[in-house]
Amino acid sequence: xxxxxxxxxxxxxxxxxxxxxxxxxxxxxxxxxxxxxxxxxxxxxxxxxxxxxxxxxxxxxxxxxxxxxxxxxxxxxxxxxxxxxxxxxxxxxxxxxxxxxxxxxxxxxxxxxxxxxxxxxxxxxxxxxxxxxxxxxxxxxxxxxxxxxxxxxxxxxxxxxxxxxxxxxxxxxxxxxxxxxxxxxxxxxxxxxxxxxxxxxxxxxxxxxxxxxxxxxxxxxxxxxxxxxxxxxx
Amino acid sequence: xxxxxxxxxxxxxxxxxxxxxxxxxxxxxxxxxxxxxxxxxxxxxxxxxxxxxxxxxxxxxxxxxxxxxxxxxxxxxxxxxxxxxxxxxxxxxxxxxxxxxxxxxxxxxxxxxxxxxxxxxxxxxxxxxxxxxxxxxxxxxxxxxxxxxxxxxxxxxxxx
Numbered sequence: 001x002x003x004x005x006x007x008x009x010x011x012x013x014x015x016x017x018x019x020x021x022x023x024x025x026x027x028x029x030x031x032x033x034x035x036x037x038x039x040x041x042x043x044x045x046x047x048x049x050x051x052x053x054x055x056x057x058x059x060x061x062x063x064x065x066x067x068x069x070x071x072x073x074x075x076x077x078x079x080x081x082x083x084x085x086x087x088x089x090x091x092x093x094x095x096x097x098x099x100x101x102x103x104x105x106x107x108x109x110x111x112x113x114x115x116x117x118x119x120x121x122x123x124x125x126x127x128x129x130x131x132x133x134x135x136x137x138x139x140x141x142x143x144x145x146x147x148x149x150x151x152x153x154x155x156x157x158x159x160x161x162x163x164x165x166x167x168x169x170x171x172x173x174x175x176x177x178x179x180x181x182x183x184x185x186x187x188x189x190x191x192x193x194x195x196x197x198x199x200x201x202x203x204x205x206x207x208x209x210x211x212x213x214x215x216x217x218x219x220x221x222x223x224x225x226x227x228x229x230x231x232x233x234x
Numbered sequence: 235x236x237x238x239x240x241x242x243x244x245x246x247x248x249x250x251x252x253x254x255x256x257x258x259x260x261x262x263x264x265x266x267x268x269x270x271x272x273x274x275x276x277x278x279x280x281x282x283x284x285x286x287x288x289x290x291x292x293x294x295x296x297x298x299x300x301x302x303x304x305x306x307x308x309x310x311x312x313x314x315x316x317x318x319x320x321x322x323x324x325x326x327x328x329x330x331x332x333x334x335x336x337x338x339x340x341x342x343x344x345x346x347x348x349x350x351x352x353x354x355x356x357x358x359x360x361x362x363x364x365x366x367x368x369x370x371x372x373x374x375x376x377x378x379x380x381x382x383x384x385x386x387x388x389x390x391x392x393x394x
Contacts, residue, residue: 024240031244038252047258049264050330054271063270088257096252117245126245 030120037100037117045104046097058216067091070219077223086223089134093127094219101211103217104185105204116211119182121174128174132166139229150228175222180214352392359388 019026048059056064067087074090096116100132104116117123139147151162184207189202364384 026244027241028238028242028291029247034245038248041252042255042260045260049260054267055275056267064264067264088255088261091261092249092253092256095256096249098280104374120241120245122241123245125238127249130246130249176236 014182024052027122029115030117031125033103033115034117034123035094036114037103037126040103041092041099043093044099070094074219074223076112080225082227085138086134086226086230090219090223093131093222094215097215098212099128101177101181101206101215104181105188105207105211111217115185116181117178118214119185121178124174124178125170125175128170128222131225132170134231135226137229138226142229145228169225173218173225177214178217180210184210201230265367356388358390360385363388 001196019028045063048063051057053060071083071087074087078086100117100123102116103114104119136147143149151158151166155163184203188200188203188207191203196201244262360381367384
């Protein structure tokens, strides 16, 4: 497809790029990269937490600090119960997105070109729709049918607006991440073609920053989207 | 990349598997350690608080004991002072009394001696005067009237 994918073909060319699954195509490049991101996430987190001690080492302390910070954000938005139920979800979401965003831009400077799994619409929409599904599941589990009451808040005439908003939430959530990451990778390849030295490296630095930022933004907005399922914001 | 296909479902499953694995093998031990640590910190804080309260109670007790001891010491000192003062006063009073007694006795003795001396002198003056007078008038003044007169003369001289 795009230039980013052609560049990635260089390392995974001996594996099938597409497979058919129940009459639908599965884009394997994205899946390989997803699995890689998953493996990196699991290995790193497992390596840090498997030897968790009462007195933490540096890596454990850093991870715990991050967990505490993100956990604090979750608790602030969705309360203690929401935190205890959802923190694993958001930790995973952030760590996965972080790794996924970074592997697309991190390695070209040392000659390997991976792509981010988040440069695929399917990945980002999978996550954003999963977030909305989780929001509905917990919303109905916690508040019953009353959860749908937020469609007619503050007044009934707001119903169409609220429906549009509810549809727009996962779309904007997904496209924001998708656009940032895909644009970053495409521009990186273009820059490599224009000027192979220095300038792409600067862009890599910026993309690394964008990757962290977008992972955090996606996680934060997911927290905000799921929060009404646990607490009354209205 | 920009068209939807079964990758969508694959990615959902992917993420759920990741969530499951991380939740099972990574977060659980971490959360356990975090909870244990939180519990331990809470316990330590509680123990520290308890110890602090105990220490304060002990301190108050010691302060009270110290105050009591000081008070007692003061009382003992007071008592000793008073006893000393009393002994001193007693001795002073006794000495004063002895002094007064000795003074009185001495005065008495002096007065007695003086009287005795005067009596002696008077007798001798009478005898001497009588003799001198006898010699002067060449006769004895033996009669009672004579003696009386001489005695009057002697008294008037002595009492001058």
